Amino acid sequence: MGTAPPDTAEGLTPVEAARSLIPLLAAEAVRTEERRALTETTVTALRRAGLLRLGTPAAYGGQGAGARTAVDVCEELARGCASASWTAGIAYGGALFASQLPDPERETLWRDDPDTVVCGTATPSGTARRTGDGWTLSGRWPWISGIRHAPWTLLGFARPGTGGEPERDMAVVPTSALTVEDTWHMAGMRGTGSHTAVADEVYVPDSRTISFTAMADGVYRRRHPGEPRITFHLSINLPLVATAVGIAAASLEKVLDAAARGRPALSPLHRLVAEAPAHQLNLADAATLTDTARLHLRRAADEIDTHARAGHRPALAERARLRMDAAHAMRCARDAMSLLLDTAGAGSFADGSALQRAWRDIETASRHAALSVQTSKEIYGRALLGAPLPPNPVI
Template sequence: MSSTLHPSIASADAPGRHSSVAGAPRLASLVSAARELVPYLREQAQATEAARRVSEATTQHFHEAGFFKLMQPARFGGYEYGFTAFIDVISELGRGCTSSAWGCSLGAVHQWLVGTFPAAAQDDVWGKDPSSIVCGSYAPAAVAEVVDGGYRIQGRWAFASNVDNSQWALLGVSFPASDIGGAGFLLAPRADWRIEDNWHVAGQAGTGSKTIVIDEPIFVPAHRRLSFAEASSNAPPGAAVNANPIYRIPFLSAVPVCLVSPLLGTAQGAVETFIELCGTRVTRGAVAGGGNRLAQFFPVQSRLAEAAAAVDAARLLIDRDTVQVEQLAAARHAIDIDARIRNRRDHAYATRLSHGAVESLFTAVGGAGLALDQPLQRMWRDANAIARHISLNWDAVSSMVGQHLLGLEPKGQY
């Protein structure tokens, strides 16, 4: 029995699971392509972790499969699928390698985000090379100095996942009150920044989430700006040129699924790996009592059942919320605060469920699971790393949800 939800079961009629772009591949073929890559990703996972980045070869497989076109605007060769299709593809990749799925996830979702920027910015990114992908560091790590025609910035931006394979960077900045005020993003090409190779971590090592450094001030034209207020609205600048309703979805109503989706796949992969391990492993016993198949132990059976249920529950929550967001956007309805905060709750809670599933399985696997060539220990470390992401941290998100439910002003991002 598999706990993987087939799209036909999980709201296949969601607007985002259909593309109106002529010549776009069917979603089923994209999901199938992701599934076919799983054995390759599993074989490469240990090397990916050792290299501390997703390889050029793996990235090329993602390009050839069309994953970076998934949510890219049609006028640049994209397919304009929605977030539900995105979840289907990325979670499938997560079964093979969490870090590789994470790299693909960020690269693919940023194609959507760039699609919400002004048209001139989209032309800058994709006009000469429609295959360009974008890394990002969202925290406003620098103040944008207002100059004639745009901004001047310099500084350091940490945690830029998949930076080695990216041609552009999405950089978080603060805009002066004398300008538009608040936080937002600026786009900078690869020629304007360098990579500081400082990603040495216990989990998600293969994501290559290194630091972007701009040593000397660079100029960024004003059209490469997207304020957080614009990104959080139901009508960002890109909606004027990209008519598909997916480009009208507020930033935090759906984008965190790019962080959750790799973990959904990882949890499913952990269930599959655990089943395989139980089918072959015979206990040794400390002094006596060895020789029993791991699958025969009641606690092992119970933990497996609980983990499989948690994976299904997490996927159902994320799928339900994302389908509703797409439906509201397609109907040109605003996505209200109740829906936004519920979605943020479920992004974090689905993460908690998925992380708990991996944690429970790893607890039951014994000493054999500690070997570095045993996938389950890497899944455990990767799941723990993702669960600590500030956007998915249960303590941070749940307090905001509780405030809202109690009629208080919610403190957080939604």
Template sequence: MSAIAASLLHKAATLVPQLAEREAATSQARRVSADTIAAYRDAGLLRVMQPRRFGGFQESFGLFARIVETLAEGCAASAWVYAVLAEHQWIIASMSLRAQEDVWADTPEAVASSSLGPRETARRATGGWRLSGRFPFSSGCHNAQWAILAARTEDAAGPTRVRYMLVPMTDIEIIDDWQVLGLRGTGSCSLRVEDAFIPDHRTVLLHDLNQGTTPGATVLPEYALLRAPRGFLVPFSLPNVLLALARRALTLVPAVQRTRLSRGVTAVAASEVMQMRLGEASAMIDAATTLMHTHRSKAVEMVEAGLPIAAIDVARARRDVSLIAQLVRQGVEMLAETAGSQHVYDVDPLQALLRDVQTIATHIVVARQPAMVPYGRLLLGLPTAESL
């Protein structure tokens, strides 16, 4: 690890206590505070993957992933928003130089939220596209200056294709609809766009992102990340929050059970059933953590070494992260079952951890069918559809 990387990781660790102190308020506010974003900026964390030519560190995806996992030790929602805003610097850097200048030339610390499910179709216009519609799940939108919106497009170049479109937040209305089970502090509201014009240079084809053949890869040939298939690394982004949540639950539950008395008489810790459940839950969480760290590191090493990345490698990454999420959810839910009825109270810290884990488990990047089917199809010699 470089001295810069070590310094950034250390700065992330120093923020954990203040994130933990703000966690309840962040959940209540249903968004990450300006103070937290300012702390990220002061520490340089949002610029980990931003190109050097715009003042960024152009650092490793592996460093970014470790920072996400570290911040989640303090506040899951704050870490989730960090993961979104910092990782989207990769997408912006994948666009044309002109698009990067639009975002960073006057505001080098600008960041973008997103809505990456292509629910709307953009209409061709002279020099660009016209886009209208509603775009949900835009985590960190209150903290962003831009949004990356996925849309289906169709032109003379071929059939309907998906493009990521960079839209300034001044052209967007935030709809306050984020009343949810978990990750309440992420502010993942829907965005409404009415006939916004997006010039061609502020778009990038999802196909090119997944092939590592974007305009940004030409602009910054020395930046290995921009030549990597997006689908190979992006599964290792947001799910890092799960690992920290699981470790927090694994610390919390045994500490309570050591002194707990069943009906005020029997020591719960003496029960072999309790001991077995804790052993099984910890095994699931440890297995998930080892799998994530091992495969995440291997993927980063392949990208940075410039090794060829095949479709089966991309499918395996998402398959593995889906399994990791399943193991974490099972482990944390077993811990909650072991803890008994206490976690039904809103003030119990385990309840918040459980809600966050269950909410993350609904995210498309860890969904079982979209993760497992492509790998199965490749094993059978069948083609797969483009995703992520």
């Protein structure tokens, strides 16, 4: 039996609501991992707390939350369950994408349920054939987190561009029109259920497609002038970095608590872990790395929100730095986790250990392609030196 979710989060801010769910999510985390999907108890709790509607436009009963709120929410959720945090972040990003659609399509998605989850992948895959006033999609789209809980799925695809180069688009497709293949058998983040979507001649009208170029050029901001402007990929992916920060922060608390309760040091020099200078220095480094990750992430979220509210797209040099902020935060969180395991010891790798699960989760999450430190460094270095970068709406 799962833990009963709270009845309501009425009167709480989204961050407070997320914090209130930490014990429940932690209690459900083992079952979530075993099922390789969020438990119904977890999904119900997220829904009741309003955390699946963070990115839903306010006009349709959503939070219309900015990146900073989403970042802070996902950090709190990750203290209980990394997969729940990641899925909430995916729902936020999916809603931001879908909010670019025309109002009749947005009404179809959210009129009856502002908690409707939109998941998906921006990576172009499959084939797209022009059919009337739309596209017919076929192919496979792997690693779509939360697809078991999402009535709608975003599928990235490439189409011929006016200048000869392919253009990147996304299609919003009813998940019921797709086959979901059970392919997510991974070391970490198992509860995200990031399976593969298969489309077989699925028609999508133009009204349910989103152009990366149009989004970068602010076309959709003009369609919905009262709503924040989206900066891909930063607006979408910053909450996913917060999952890693939350994992590191929760793990730091666990290791510090064990030391405070008198964990013995397996050393001939010191009786307790708390007395050993090596562990004191190690924990200081881990805490500083976690703080560094949080500071970089929050700076990036605050700057993105400022631009989003003003309807601006950050300049290229700033986008490069903000992308570096996100990748650096992710790497710092992972490095902090490694130091914490040095102090926690080999016992942390035992089956059933919460620290072992945290280690597997952060090692998996930090390899997300959009958050690659190497790619972000190259982009940032080129921007700093004024070297050319391709005219790509993703950059």
